[in-house]
Amino acid sequence: MRLRAIAVWFLLLLPLACTAQGRQAPPVRPAGVAGSFYPADPKQLSAMVDDFLAKASAAELPGPPIALIAPHAGYEYAGAVAGHSYALLKGRHFSRVVVIAPSHYEAFSFASVYDGDAYETPLGRIPVDKEFARRLARSDPALKLSSRGHIATEEARDADGRLSQEHSVEVQLPFLQRTLGDFKLVPVIMGEQDYRSSRAVGVALAHLIGKSGDTLIVASSDLSHYHPYDTAVQLDHKVLNAVTQWDYLSTSRNLEMRVWEACGGAPIVAAMIAAERLGANQARLLKYANSGDVTGDRSRVVGYGAVVLFRDANAKNATPPYSLGSQEREALLQIAHQSVESVVRDRQPYRPPAPALAALNEERGAFVTLNEKGRLRGCIGYVSPVTPLYLTVREVAASAALRDSRFPPVSTPELSSLEYEISVLSPMRRVTDVKQIQVGRDGLLMRNGNYEGLLLPQVPGEYGWDRETFLSETCQKAGMNANCWHDEDTDIFSFTALVFSEHEARSGAPGAAK
Numbered sequence: 001m002r003l004r005a006i007a008v009w010f011l012l013l014l015p016l017a018c019t020a021q022g023r024q025a026p027p028v029r030p031a032g033v034a035g036s037f038y039p040a041d042p043k044q045l046s047a048m049v050d051d052f053l054a055k056a057s058a059a060e061l062p063g064p065p066i067a068l069i070a071p072h073a074g075y076e077y078a079g080a081v082a083g084h085s086y087a088l089l090k091g092r093h094f095s096r097v098v099v100i101a102p103s104h105y106e107a108f109s110f111a112s113v114y115d116g117d118a119y120e121t122p123l124g125r126i127p128v129d130k131e132f133a134r135r136l137a138r139s140d141p142a143l144k145l146s147s148r149g150h151i152a153t154e155e156a157r158d159a160d161g162r163l164s165q166e167h168s169v170e171v172q173l174p175f176l177q178r179t180l181g182d183f184k185l186v187p188v189i190m191g192e193q194d195y196r197s198s199r200a201v202g203v204a205l206a207h208l209i210g211k212s213g214d215t216l217i218v219a220s221s222d223l224s225h226y227h228p229y230d231t232a233v234q235l236d237h238k239v240l241n242a243v244t245q246w247d248y249l250s251t252s253r254n255l256e257m258r259v260w261e262a263c264g265g266a267p268i269v270a271a272m273i274a275a276e277r278l279g280a281n282q283a284r285l286l287k288y289a290n291s292g293d294v295t296g297d298r299s300r301v302v303g304y305g306a307v308v309l310f311r312d313a314n315a316k317n318a319t320p321p322y323s324l325g326s327q328e329r330e331a332l333l334q335i336a337h338q339s340v341e342s343v344v345r346d347r348q349p350y351r352p353p354a355p356a357l358a359a360l361n362e363e364r365g366a367f368v369t370l371n372e373k374g375r376l377r378g379c380i381g382y383v384s385p386v387t388p389l390y391l392t393v394r395e396v397a398a399s400a401a402l403r404d405s406r407f408p409p410v411s412t413p414e415l416s417s418l419e420y421e422i423s424v425l426s427p428m429r430r431v432t433d434v435k436q437i438q439v440g441r442d443g444l445l446m447r448n449g450n451y452e453g454l455l456l457p458q459v460p461g462e463y464g465w466d467r468e469t470f471l472s473e474t475c476q477k478a479g480m481n482a483n484c485w486h487d488e489d490t491d492i493f494s495f496t497a498l499v500f501s502e503h504e505a506r507s508g509a510p511g512a513a514k
Helices: 042-055 075-089 130-138 170-180 195-209 229-244 248-256 265-277 291-295 326-346 389-402 412-417 459-463 467-477 502-507
Strands: 065-070 096-102 111-114 118-121 124-127 143-146 184-190 215-220 225-227 282-290 301-310 366-372 375-382 418-425 443-448 451-455 491-495 497-501
Touching: 042 075, 042 170, 065 075, 065 265, 075 170, 075 282, 075 291, 075 301, 096 170, 096 265, 111 130, 111 195, 118 170, 118 184, 124 170, 124 184, 130 143, 130 184, 130 195, 143 195, 170 215, 184 195, 184 265, 195 248, 195 265, 215 265, 225 229, 229 248, 229 265, 229 282, 229 301, 248 265, 265 301, 282 291, 291 301, 326 389, 326 412, 326 418, 326 497, 366 389, 375 389, 375 418, 389 418, 412 418, 418 502, 443 467, 451 467, 459 467
Parallel strands: 065 215, 096 184, 096 215, 111 143
Antiparallel strands: 065 301, 111 184, 118 124, 225 301, 282 301, 366 375, 366 418, 418 497, 443 451, 443 491
8 A cells, every 4th residue: 555645735925035235233223113002201101011011910820931922013902912921021030032023014034133232112221132142143044133124224114205113023122121120132023934934043042042041032923914803803813722732833834825814923933933942832822802802993903912832841742632523524524525526527626515513614634535445546635724624625535536646536437436534633743752752643744944744643553663664754755864853953743633434434433533
């Protein structure tokens, strides 16, 4: 039997062009949005921030926060949500804060580590940790010491000719000043929003911070923009659920495809990658709201989330078991069957009605495997949760029949002899120790640069592989050498799958969680 394979269908964002050379930053980056995003008067600003902090509930954590996610919209709209992140800092000390933020106005192809001496707000100047900034910028070609994104340029002028000052780092600072007092700042603005850039920033930060425990990471991000209220809530919780499930691979992938929204998505992923390597294993949503909750206008809202990343020594990283009832399994198998019949026999895509079963409307990754007389005939799937499960099964079933490059398209005479198997995937989580991999339970995805490959949990059992063989075969499935799993640049993700077939449905046997 041939190995099952993956065909992942997703769009990649085009890299942003670097339009100018780096410039020498002024010694102090002045406050650019004081008086618009927040009060310019120091007393008013302090009172507003203190009020947000006082009204926010400080969550009980088993250990100190390693990273925070906070919104960067104007305080009138997002300040109350941001307060829930920063309330956790009361009574804590961090000597250094790294703020990772997106570039809204200027395009450049790297992560810009500020090369100036300080950032300024109405509450005073915050010195940049210049030595840490230099070391960070030198750690990877994807990072550069620069003022790009930090200091407004001619290309960042609006329609009225005014310079658009980047706010994504600046709006975090008064909260940090009111909670931490004295600290050094490392401002990083990301020009690229892809996984490679996020990984470069995250890994470099983790390496430099090490075990010191005196550095806090802040990811600056709003969520969806300008959708009706109910649509925004639905979109925003897709991102937030993936973050709290620690599935930053799907978060990055779906943001790149633009099926999810978060303007600071790359900083979120970078913070998660860094925090994970610094020991964090849990993410907790502290507060969600959107601008409609503040203004009452629910026609076009912007979403905001406050999240903390921390370590819980007693937490289990394994994803809770996933199950589907017999009714849901039978419905999905029927959708797969009808989808293949329709595209092969009628040359038309199958259009199933929206199901009443709630589980089929959840967004999950899934594969459909076609077998013919016990031999593989096609297998294609979506790794990440892109569409509702019933639509994912419809789409990948049709692709397995027609677009698996290892086989010719399924013909009409073959339809009656096809056997169907569906694998519904759990969220992806990076493997921090290969000894954690359990053959027969876990599937694997390997990623290194542009190379990526996946094998489903049932594959090693079919071939009698041990753990090392499974790792090596997944490397080769990704187009890399068999020892790629030893490479520190290779990310290994594991997942489980609920696997069920037509044979099991007919016999009444439950689907196996593998």
